[in-house]
Amino acid sequence: MHDPSKREVEHRMRRFEQVCRDAGIRLTPQRMQVFRELAQAGDHPSAEMVYQRVRERMPTVSLDTVYRTLWLLNDHELITTLGTSRERTRFDANLSRHHHFVCVRCGMTRDFYSEELDDLKLPSSARVLGQVVTTLVEARGICRECSRKTARSTDS
């Protein structure tokens, strides 16, 4: 199955509550609903989708609260985003087989090549989801520029 088990959802909820308490963030009903909805979703919903789902249980919730909550959760590393964070669509004229290095701090994205990575064997858990046409490796990390800045700001 795709969706997280009830056990897993409860585990995520407890972690969420713990992180909030530690960070001094209030546990409001809205936040709990938003997090729970995401914690039990298996389909990576957008803000609008989360809003629609939360609204079924809590009709008075507002879309802007959902946005604020999602970014708050993201800032506290309770959730992540697909693609590169708050970025808009980016375009690529490189149609040859390649992979991506993405800086999680500044969004910088660069191509790299590797014949080995071009030909990965996928587990059946991936193949049952559909017919795979191609695979792409996304290496996430900190680019040189951002490393440099961090090092500098840490200087005494």
Added chain:
Amino acid sequence: MHDPSKREVEHRMRRFEQVCRDAGIRLTPQRMQVFRELAQAGDHPSAEMVYQRVRERMPTVSLDTVYRTLWLLNDHELITTLGTSRERTRFDANLSRHHHFVCVRCGMTRDFYSEELDDLKLPSSARVLGQVVTTLVEARGICRECSRKTARSTDS
């Protein structure tokens, strides 16, 4: 270096011109500039970034022409987009190590797991770009739902 060589850029330009001619798409100066800018970029620019760069050479170009051109190029498979097409930011509460299956037709994204894929060896061409923290495999293909629809619509 990151950016495509001049040779590569010229190769892409020729292919672009050929595809346009074959598809009956007019080769306007705006389109050529937009495509060239993207073909020689190594950084996966957004529409706005392409616009700014093209404007330096062609001050009268408009942002909406850039948008129209980018999607046109995308429709003709002369370029691709990062992330999943025209989608908005999507969120993920799954913080354990996992990978993604993405349907290129409908955008459906699902997680799958593989210990083998968790531990890929990256080439030095990737490692020179920055400090890699984690890697993620993105398997692109057609999900079952979309396959089914295609099969049905092909029925006689």
Added chain:
DNA sequence: TTAGGTGCAAATTCTTTGCACCCTG
């Protein structure tokens, strides 16, 4: 009690569209 959080509405930002004029084929 009170600072942080929420809902509402308005503001921004990003992207698309209608239309008259222009230029490629």
Added chain:
DNA sequence: CAGGGTGCAAAGAATTTGCACCTAA
């Protein structure tokens, strides 16, 4: 010369923000 393409301005979406009221701790 004709039909597709462009720029402009306005419309539409998506997302964020200001503010007065509310509520978790």
